[in-house]
Amino acid sequence: MSQWNRSGTGLAATLSASVLLLTACSGTPGGGGSDDTIDIGISLPLTGDFSEPGKGVQRGYEAWAAAVNANGGLLGREVELHILDDQSNADRAVQDYEALIAQDQVDLVFGPFSTRLVVPSARVAEEYGMLFVEPAGAAAEVFEQGFENLFYAAPAIADDHYNHLAEHILAMPDDERPRTVAVASMDDPFAQGTAYGLRDRLADAGLEIVVDEVYPPNTTNFSSIAAKINDSDADMVIGGTQYQDAVNLIVELQQLDYQPDLAAFSTAPTNPEFSAAIGARTEGILSPTGYTPEADWPSNVEFVEQYTELFDSPPAEDEANAYTTGQVVAAAVEAVGCAEQGDCQQRLVDWLRQNEVETVVGPLSWDDQGRPQSAHMIQQYVEGEIRIVLPEALAEAEFVHPKPAW
Known part of the structure:
Protein backbone atom coordinates (compact mmCIF):
# COMPACT_ATOMS: atom_id res chain seq x y z
CA MET A 1 0.00 0.00 0.00
CA ALA A 158 -20.78 -9.54 14.61
CA ASP A 159 -21.54 -12.76 16.51
CA ASP A 160 -17.91 -12.92 17.66
CA HIS A 161 -17.41 -9.27 18.61
CA TYR A 162 -17.84 -9.87 22.34
CA ASN A 163 -15.93 -13.16 22.63
CA HIS A 164 -13.19 -11.68 24.82
CA LEU A 165 -15.77 -10.10 27.14
CA ALA A 166 -17.78 -13.31 27.45
CA GLU A 167 -14.65 -15.25 28.33
CA HIS A 168 -13.68 -12.66 30.94
CA ILE A 169 -17.11 -12.64 32.59
CA LEU A 170 -17.33 -16.42 32.73
CA ALA A 171 -13.87 -16.59 34.30
CA MET A 172 -14.91 -14.29 37.17
CA PRO A 173 -15.35 -15.80 40.66
CA ASP A 174 -18.95 -16.74 41.39
CA ASP A 175 -19.41 -13.92 43.89
CA GLU A 176 -18.30 -11.30 41.33
CA ARG A 177 -19.95 -12.59 38.18
CA PRO A 178 -23.25 -10.97 37.12
CA ARG A 179 -26.24 -13.30 37.48
CA THR A 180 -28.97 -11.46 35.58
CA VAL A 181 -28.83 -9.74 32.19
CA ALA A 182 -31.12 -7.28 30.40
CA VAL A 183 -30.87 -7.04 26.61
CA ALA A 184 -32.27 -4.38 24.28
CA SER A 185 -31.46 -4.44 20.58
CA MET A 186 -32.34 -2.54 17.47
CA ASP A 187 -34.14 -4.70 14.89
CA ASP A 188 -31.02 -4.79 12.75
CA PRO A 189 -28.93 -7.85 11.84
CA PHE A 190 -25.61 -6.31 12.91
CA ALA A 191 -26.90 -4.84 16.17
CA GLN A 192 -28.66 -8.06 17.07
CA GLY A 193 -25.66 -10.14 16.02
CA THR A 194 -23.34 -8.35 18.43
CA ALA A 195 -25.84 -8.35 21.32
CA TYR A 196 -27.06 -11.90 20.84
CA GLY A 197 -23.59 -13.34 20.41
CA LEU A 198 -22.83 -12.17 23.96
CA ARG A 199 -26.32 -12.88 25.32
CA ASP A 200 -26.29 -16.48 24.12
CA ARG A 201 -22.84 -17.27 25.48
CA LEU A 202 -23.82 -15.92 28.90
CA ALA A 203 -27.19 -17.69 28.86
CA ASP A 204 -25.55 -20.99 27.91
CA ALA A 205 -23.32 -20.58 30.97
CA GLY A 206 -26.31 -20.16 33.28
CA LEU A 207 -26.83 -16.40 33.51
CA GLU A 208 -30.51 -15.45 33.52
CA ILE A 209 -31.84 -13.19 30.74
CA VAL A 210 -34.50 -11.15 32.54
CA VAL A 211 -35.29 -8.63 29.77
CA ASP A 212 -34.96 -9.21 26.02
CA GLU A 213 -36.41 -6.35 23.98
CA VAL A 214 -36.25 -5.55 20.24
CA TYR A 215 -37.11 -2.11 18.86
CA PRO A 216 -37.45 -0.64 15.32
CA PRO A 217 -34.48 1.30 13.86
CA ASN A 218 -36.36 4.61 13.97
CA THR A 219 -37.22 4.37 17.69
CA THR A 220 -36.59 7.58 19.62
CA ASN A 221 -38.64 7.05 22.80
CA PHE A 222 -37.04 4.43 25.05
CA SER A 223 -39.00 5.14 28.22
CA SER A 224 -40.88 1.83 28.28
CA ILE A 225 -37.79 -0.29 27.53
CA ALA A 226 -35.78 1.62 30.12
CA ALA A 227 -38.55 1.06 32.67
CA LYS A 228 -38.48 -2.70 32.07
CA ILE A 229 -34.71 -2.80 32.49
CA ASN A 230 -34.88 -0.69 35.62
CA ASP A 231 -37.66 -2.83 37.12
CA SER A 232 -35.62 -5.98 36.45
CA ASP A 233 -32.66 -4.59 38.42
CA ALA A 234 -30.45 -6.65 36.09
CA ASP A 235 -26.78 -6.92 37.04
CA MET A 236 -25.75 -6.33 33.45
CA VAL A 237 -27.27 -4.56 30.45
CA ILE A 238 -26.42 -5.33 26.81
CA GLY A 239 -27.38 -2.92 24.05
CA GLY A 240 -27.42 -4.01 20.41
CA THR A 241 -27.13 -0.45 19.18
CA GLN A 242 -25.92 1.90 16.47
CA TYR A 243 -25.53 5.43 17.85
CA GLN A 244 -28.51 7.65 18.61
CA ASP A 245 -30.55 4.74 19.93
CA ALA A 246 -27.84 3.93 22.47
CA VAL A 247 -27.64 7.58 23.54
CA ASN A 248 -31.42 7.81 24.00
CA LEU A 249 -31.63 4.53 25.92
CA ILE A 250 -28.74 5.38 28.24
CA VAL A 251 -30.17 8.84 29.00
CA GLU A 252 -33.50 7.23 29.94
CA LEU A 253 -31.72 4.73 32.20
CA GLN A 254 -29.75 7.53 33.83
CA GLN A 255 -32.94 9.39 34.62
CA LEU A 256 -34.23 6.28 36.40
CA ASP A 257 -30.97 5.95 38.37
CA TYR A 258 -30.53 2.41 37.08
CA GLN A 259 -26.97 1.34 37.84
CA PRO A 260 -25.81 -2.04 36.49
CA ASP A 261 -22.56 -3.74 37.41
CA LEU A 262 -21.67 -4.04 33.71
CA ALA A 263 -22.99 -2.22 30.65
CA ALA A 264 -22.05 -3.08 27.06
CA PHE A 265 -23.23 -1.26 23.94
CA SER A 266 -22.15 -1.99 20.38
CA THR A 267 -20.84 0.78 18.10
CA ALA A 268 -22.05 3.88 19.99
CA PRO A 269 -19.31 4.23 22.65
CA THR A 270 -16.63 4.41 19.96
CA ASN A 271 -18.21 7.54 18.47
CA PRO A 272 -16.26 10.71 19.42
CA GLU A 273 -19.51 12.47 20.33
CA PHE A 274 -20.81 9.72 22.60
CA SER A 275 -19.45 11.02 25.90
CA ALA A 276 -20.89 14.50 25.49
CA ALA A 277 -24.20 13.10 24.23
CA ILE A 278 -24.85 11.18 27.45
CA GLY A 279 -23.58 13.91 29.74
CA ALA A 280 -20.03 12.61 30.14
CA ARG A 281 -21.28 9.89 32.51
CA THR A 282 -19.47 7.06 30.81
CA GLU A 283 -17.36 5.30 33.43
CA GLY A 284 -17.26 1.53 32.93
CA ILE A 285 -19.27 1.37 29.69
CA LEU A 286 -17.96 -1.37 27.38
CA SER A 287 -17.96 -1.80 23.62
CA PRO A 288 -16.31 -4.16 21.15
CA THR A 289 -14.00 -2.60 18.59
CA GLY A 290 -11.90 -3.82 15.73
CA TYR A 291 -9.79 -0.70 15.85
CA THR A 292 -7.82 1.62 18.08
CA ASN A 355 -3.40 -13.71 0.44
CA GLU A 356 -3.14 -11.74 3.67
CA VAL A 357 -3.32 -7.94 3.58
CA GLU A 358 -1.65 -5.57 6.04
CA THR A 359 -4.13 -2.88 7.15
CA VAL A 360 -4.75 -0.25 9.82
CA VAL A 361 -6.72 -2.87 11.80
CA GLY A 362 -3.92 -5.42 11.50
CA PRO A 363 -3.30 -8.27 9.04
CA LEU A 364 -6.48 -9.63 7.45
CA SER A 365 -7.27 -12.89 5.69
CA TRP A 366 -10.64 -14.47 4.89
CA ASP A 367 -12.43 -17.80 4.63
CA ASP A 368 -14.41 -18.88 1.56
CA GLN A 369 -17.47 -16.86 2.64
CA GLY A 370 -15.51 -13.63 3.16
CA ARG A 371 -15.38 -13.85 6.95
CA PRO A 372 -12.23 -12.34 8.46
CA GLN A 373 -10.13 -14.64 10.60
CA SER A 374 -9.29 -12.45 13.58
CA ALA A 375 -10.95 -11.07 16.75
CA HIS A 376 -12.33 -7.83 18.18
CA MET A 377 -10.91 -6.06 21.21
CA ILE A 378 -13.02 -4.80 24.11
CA GLN A 379 -12.91 -1.12 25.02
CA GLN A 380 -14.12 0.46 28.23
CA TYR A 381 -14.40 3.99 29.57
CA VAL A 382 -11.80 4.26 32.34
CA GLU A 383 -11.46 7.59 34.15
CA GLY A 384 -13.19 9.38 31.30
CA GLU A 385 -11.25 7.87 28.40
CA ILE A 386 -12.09 4.86 26.29
CA ARG A 387 -9.28 2.32 26.53
CA ILE A 388 -8.61 -1.24 25.41
CA VAL A 389 -9.11 -3.58 28.39
CA LEU A 390 -9.37 -7.02 26.70
CA PRO A 391 -7.60 -9.17 25.75
CA GLU A 392 -5.09 -8.61 28.51
CA ALA A 393 -2.16 -8.89 26.09
CA LEU A 394 -3.34 -5.70 24.33
CA ALA A 395 -4.80 -3.90 27.35
CA GLU A 396 -4.19 -0.18 27.80
CA ALA A 397 -6.00 -0.13 31.15
CA GLU A 398 -7.39 -2.58 33.71
CA PHE A 399 -10.95 -3.86 33.35
CA VAL A 400 -13.34 -1.84 35.58
CA HIS A 401 -15.85 -3.91 37.57
CA PRO A 402 -18.33 -3.45 39.10
CA LYS A 403 -20.48 -0.34 38.85
CA PRO A 404 -20.13 1.73 35.67
CA ALA A 405 -20.83 5.20 37.02
CA TRP A 406 -23.20 6.68 34.49
Missing part, protein backbone atom coordinates in the same frame (compact mmCIF):
# COMPACT_ATOMS: atom_id res chain seq x y z
CA SER A 2 1.25 3.48 -0.80
CA GLN A 3 2.46 5.60 2.09
CA TRP A 4 1.37 9.12 3.02
CA ASN A 5 3.98 11.72 2.00
CA ARG A 6 2.30 15.10 1.81
CA SER A 7 1.24 17.70 4.33
CA GLY A 8 -2.34 17.89 5.57
CA THR A 9 -2.95 20.93 3.36
CA GLY A 10 -1.89 19.05 0.26
CA LEU A 11 -4.00 16.06 1.22
CA ALA A 12 -7.03 18.27 1.78
CA ALA A 13 -6.64 19.66 -1.73
CA THR A 14 -6.29 16.14 -3.11
CA LEU A 15 -9.35 15.10 -1.14
CA SER A 16 -11.61 17.81 -2.49
CA ALA A 17 -10.49 17.10 -6.03
CA SER A 18 -11.01 13.34 -5.92
CA VAL A 19 -14.43 12.91 -4.28
CA LEU A 20 -17.70 13.41 -6.08
CA LEU A 21 -20.66 13.53 -3.69
CA LEU A 22 -23.78 12.89 -5.73
CA THR A 23 -27.51 12.69 -5.06
CA ALA A 24 -28.89 9.17 -4.86
CA CYS A 25 -30.95 8.09 -7.87
CA SER A 26 -30.47 11.42 -9.59
CA GLY A 27 -30.12 9.75 -12.97
CA THR A 28 -26.70 11.32 -13.53
CA PRO A 29 -24.39 9.70 -10.97
CA GLY A 30 -21.18 10.80 -12.65
CA GLY A 31 -18.90 9.68 -15.41
CA GLY A 32 -16.95 6.55 -14.54
CA GLY A 33 -14.56 4.59 -16.66
CA SER A 34 -12.04 7.28 -17.64
CA ASP A 35 -8.66 6.05 -18.88
CA ASP A 36 -7.00 8.71 -16.69
CA THR A 37 -8.71 7.72 -13.44
CA ILE A 38 -9.77 4.66 -11.50
CA ASP A 39 -13.41 5.33 -10.73
CA ILE A 40 -14.89 3.78 -7.59
CA GLY A 41 -18.63 3.64 -7.04
CA ILE A 42 -20.04 3.81 -3.51
CA SER A 43 -23.51 4.11 -2.01
CA LEU A 44 -23.68 5.33 1.59
CA PRO A 45 -26.42 6.27 4.10
CA LEU A 46 -25.57 9.95 4.43
CA THR A 47 -29.11 10.75 5.53
CA GLY A 48 -31.70 8.63 7.33
CA ASP A 49 -31.35 6.14 10.18
CA PHE A 50 -27.71 5.21 9.53
CA SER A 51 -26.41 8.67 8.62
CA GLU A 52 -24.12 9.10 11.64
CA PRO A 53 -21.94 6.04 10.97
CA GLY A 54 -22.48 6.47 7.23
CA LYS A 55 -20.73 9.83 7.34
CA GLY A 56 -17.89 8.24 9.28
CA VAL A 57 -17.47 5.65 6.53
CA GLN A 58 -17.48 8.46 3.98
CA ARG A 59 -14.64 10.21 5.82
CA GLY A 60 -12.65 6.99 5.91
CA TYR A 61 -13.06 6.47 2.17
CA GLU A 62 -12.11 10.07 1.50
CA ALA A 63 -9.00 9.80 3.66
CA TRP A 64 -7.94 6.67 1.79
CA ALA A 65 -8.47 8.33 -1.62
CA ALA A 66 -6.45 11.36 -0.51
CA ALA A 67 -3.61 9.13 0.68
CA VAL A 68 -3.50 7.12 -2.54
CA ASN A 69 -3.65 10.15 -4.80
CA ALA A 70 -0.96 11.92 -2.79
CA ASN A 71 1.31 9.05 -3.77
CA GLY A 72 0.53 8.73 -7.46
CA GLY A 73 -2.78 6.87 -7.42
CA LEU A 74 -3.37 3.21 -8.23
CA LEU A 75 -1.50 1.75 -11.19
CA GLY A 76 -0.38 5.31 -11.90
CA ARG A 77 -3.96 6.59 -12.20
CA GLU A 78 -5.77 8.97 -9.87
CA VAL A 79 -8.55 7.47 -7.76
CA GLU A 80 -11.93 9.18 -8.01
CA LEU A 81 -14.78 8.33 -5.64
CA HIS A 82 -18.38 8.52 -6.87
CA ILE A 83 -20.45 8.61 -3.67
CA LEU A 84 -24.25 8.40 -3.72
CA ASP A 85 -26.60 8.96 -0.78
CA ASP A 86 -28.96 5.99 -0.45
CA GLN A 87 -30.81 7.68 2.44
CA SER A 88 -30.47 4.49 4.55
CA ASN A 89 -32.85 2.76 2.13
CA ALA A 90 -32.02 -0.70 0.73
CA ASP A 91 -33.96 -0.17 -2.50
CA ARG A 92 -32.04 3.05 -3.18
CA ALA A 93 -28.75 1.32 -2.46
CA VAL A 94 -29.61 -1.33 -5.06
CA GLN A 95 -30.50 1.36 -7.60
CA ASP A 96 -27.27 3.17 -6.84
CA TYR A 97 -25.03 0.18 -7.47
CA GLU A 98 -26.98 -0.77 -10.59
CA ALA A 99 -26.42 2.73 -11.97
CA LEU A 100 -22.78 2.93 -10.93
CA ILE A 101 -21.85 -0.43 -12.42
CA ALA A 102 -24.07 -0.75 -15.50
CA GLN A 103 -24.65 2.87 -16.50
CA ASP A 104 -21.52 4.66 -15.33
CA GLN A 105 -19.12 1.76 -15.78
CA VAL A 106 -17.09 2.48 -12.66
CA ASP A 107 -13.97 0.36 -12.40
CA LEU A 108 -14.48 -0.76 -8.79
CA VAL A 109 -17.12 -0.63 -6.06
CA PHE A 110 -16.79 -0.32 -2.29
CA GLY A 111 -19.53 -1.44 0.09
CA PRO A 112 -22.00 0.68 2.10
CA PHE A 113 -22.66 0.82 5.84
CA SER A 114 -25.06 -1.58 7.62
CA THR A 115 -25.92 -5.21 6.99
CA ARG A 116 -29.36 -4.07 5.81
CA LEU A 117 -27.71 -2.27 2.89
CA VAL A 118 -24.74 -4.60 2.37
CA VAL A 119 -26.74 -7.75 1.55
CA PRO A 120 -28.84 -6.32 -1.32
CA SER A 121 -25.88 -4.28 -2.59
CA ALA A 122 -23.60 -7.32 -2.57
CA ARG A 123 -26.23 -9.17 -4.59
CA VAL A 124 -25.97 -6.53 -7.31
CA ALA A 125 -22.17 -6.68 -7.27
CA GLU A 126 -22.30 -10.48 -7.50
CA GLU A 127 -24.65 -10.29 -10.48
CA TYR A 128 -22.14 -8.15 -12.35
CA GLY A 129 -19.13 -10.17 -11.22
CA MET A 130 -17.65 -7.28 -9.24
CA LEU A 131 -15.29 -7.59 -6.28
CA PHE A 132 -17.22 -6.37 -3.22
CA VAL A 133 -15.19 -5.40 -0.16
CA GLU A 134 -17.35 -3.85 2.55
CA PRO A 135 -16.64 -2.09 5.86
CA ALA A 136 -19.78 -2.60 7.93
CA GLY A 137 -21.83 -5.70 7.13
CA ALA A 138 -20.81 -8.03 9.96
CA ALA A 139 -24.03 -9.92 10.70
CA ALA A 140 -23.92 -13.69 10.19
CA GLU A 141 -26.54 -13.52 7.44
CA VAL A 142 -24.13 -11.61 5.17
CA PHE A 143 -21.96 -14.69 4.96
CA GLU A 144 -24.83 -17.14 4.54
CA GLN A 145 -25.98 -15.82 1.15
CA GLY A 146 -23.45 -17.75 -0.92
CA PHE A 147 -21.65 -14.62 -2.13
CA GLU A 148 -18.40 -15.50 -3.87
CA ASN A 149 -17.04 -11.98 -4.34
CA LEU A 150 -17.59 -10.49 -0.86
CA PHE A 151 -14.96 -9.69 1.80
CA TYR A 152 -15.53 -7.99 5.16
CA ALA A 153 -12.80 -5.43 5.93
CA ALA A 154 -12.63 -5.79 9.73
CA PRO A 155 -11.22 -8.31 12.20
CA ALA A 156 -14.36 -10.34 13.09
CA ILE A 157 -18.05 -10.84 12.28
CA PRO A 293 -5.88 4.72 16.99
CA GLU A 294 -3.18 3.59 19.42
CA ALA A 295 -2.32 0.45 17.43
CA ASP A 296 1.23 0.47 16.14
CA TRP A 297 0.59 -1.17 12.77
CA PRO A 298 2.83 0.84 10.40
CA SER A 299 0.05 2.07 8.13
CA ASN A 300 -2.12 2.96 11.14
CA VAL A 301 0.45 5.34 12.61
CA GLU A 302 0.44 7.29 9.34
CA PHE A 303 -3.33 7.00 8.94
CA VAL A 304 -4.03 8.52 12.37
CA GLU A 305 -1.61 11.38 11.81
CA GLN A 306 -2.93 12.35 8.39
CA TYR A 307 -6.60 11.70 9.15
CA THR A 308 -6.32 14.00 12.15
CA GLU A 309 -4.83 16.70 9.94
CA LEU A 310 -7.69 16.34 7.47
CA PHE A 311 -10.60 16.19 9.92
CA ASP A 312 -9.25 17.73 13.16
CA SER A 313 -9.88 14.57 15.22
CA PRO A 314 -8.51 11.04 15.25
CA PRO A 315 -10.36 8.33 13.32
CA ALA A 316 -12.91 6.04 14.94
CA GLU A 317 -13.78 2.46 13.99
CA ASP A 318 -16.15 3.26 11.10
CA GLU A 319 -13.54 5.49 9.48
CA ALA A 320 -10.84 2.87 10.00
CA ASN A 321 -12.90 0.06 8.49
CA ALA A 322 -13.62 2.21 5.45
CA TYR A 323 -9.94 3.01 5.09
CA THR A 324 -9.21 -0.70 5.47
CA THR A 325 -11.63 -1.43 2.62
CA GLY A 326 -9.52 0.81 0.41
CA GLN A 327 -6.31 -0.85 1.55
CA VAL A 328 -7.68 -4.33 0.81
CA VAL A 329 -8.84 -3.42 -2.68
CA ALA A 330 -5.65 -1.48 -3.42
CA ALA A 331 -3.49 -4.44 -2.39
CA ALA A 332 -5.33 -6.69 -4.84
CA VAL A 333 -5.26 -4.12 -7.64
CA GLU A 334 -1.53 -3.51 -7.30
CA ALA A 335 -0.78 -7.24 -7.08
CA VAL A 336 -2.94 -8.24 -10.04
CA GLY A 337 -2.20 -5.15 -12.13
CA CYS A 338 -5.74 -4.25 -13.20
CA ALA A 339 -8.85 -2.47 -11.93
CA GLU A 340 -11.57 -2.65 -14.57
CA GLN A 341 -14.83 -4.49 -15.02
CA GLY A 342 -14.72 -7.92 -16.64
CA ASP A 343 -12.22 -10.73 -16.11
CA CYS A 344 -10.06 -8.51 -13.92
CA GLN A 345 -12.64 -8.64 -11.11
CA GLN A 346 -12.36 -12.41 -10.75
CA ARG A 347 -8.59 -12.13 -10.67
CA LEU A 348 -8.90 -9.63 -7.81
CA VAL A 349 -11.24 -11.97 -5.94
CA ASP A 350 -8.93 -14.95 -6.44
CA TRP A 351 -5.92 -12.99 -5.17
CA LEU A 352 -7.70 -11.95 -1.96
CA ARG A 353 -8.81 -15.53 -1.32
CA GLN A 354 -5.18 -16.62 -1.24
